[in-house]
Amino acid sequence: MSGEIVIRRMPPDFTRWHDLLGLILRAFAYMDGVIDPPSSAHNLTADGLREKASQETCFLAMQGENIVGCIFAAEHARHVYVGKLAVEPGFQGKNVGRQLLETVETMARAAGKPVLELQARIELTGNQAAFARLGFVETERTAHAGYHRPTSVTMRKILP
Template identity: 45%
Template sequence: MKLPRRINADDPLLADVLALIRRSFAYMDGRIDPPSSMHRLTVDRMKDHCQAGGEIWAAGNPPVACIFLTPKAGCLYLGKLAVDQAYRGSGLARQLVDLAAQRASDLGLPALELQTRIELVENHRTFARLGFVKTAENSHPGHNRVTDITMRLAL
């Protein structure tokens, strides 16, 4: 497996990354409320993410794992961490989180942060094993219950 590489706004692999995310997040359909934002994700939105200072990293060609990084005040936000079903348990998620930690260090940011849906308890456990701790509970607009949690990893 090749090391993750940065995917730029003009990279033809953007469509493959989007397909990976859709496959990897499909199990959430009917399980989380509101539905995943991946349904609104397009190649054009991914290009915008890159052009606005965000980063997309992917491993493999075609991609079998990816992560989106967004610098924020006080942290580097991790989004759309996806690993193809056939590669789960192979250490790719850890490799991408380690990459994110290096990028945060490069940017002078002291922490990584992510959000995961309240229903996806297996993701909570995975991120806890990677060193993240729960720091907040949140509700999507229009919901009067907790819909996701924020997790943070101090570097």
């Protein structure tokens, strides 16, 4: 697979929900058996993604017609929450995730939101380190319902 990666806002007439779901499931598959509770990606459906995209902004990383990454951004009063950042396994480590996050940073600044926030699972220390290299800092640890130990790390980035 060669060619330039282009980041674009999901078009209003997007119909490739099953392709997007497949991308997310492939990108999150390495978490299976590593994180507890299991990833919420397992609960996603094509219809659920369509609904999510109607409430949040989604950006796609495209190589030609191939979707190689995505990110969802939800605007809140004082920050933008980043979720479902997914990069096709063969494209991980090639700055696609960085490009997607930078696109959300630009969107947040334009909307007057000075902070990005995301959550990483407690077991995924490599993800936490990667986000730290991008300027995110841990702000709290939280537990999923029914758990008495932290299961997630909340990280924030103050935008310059």
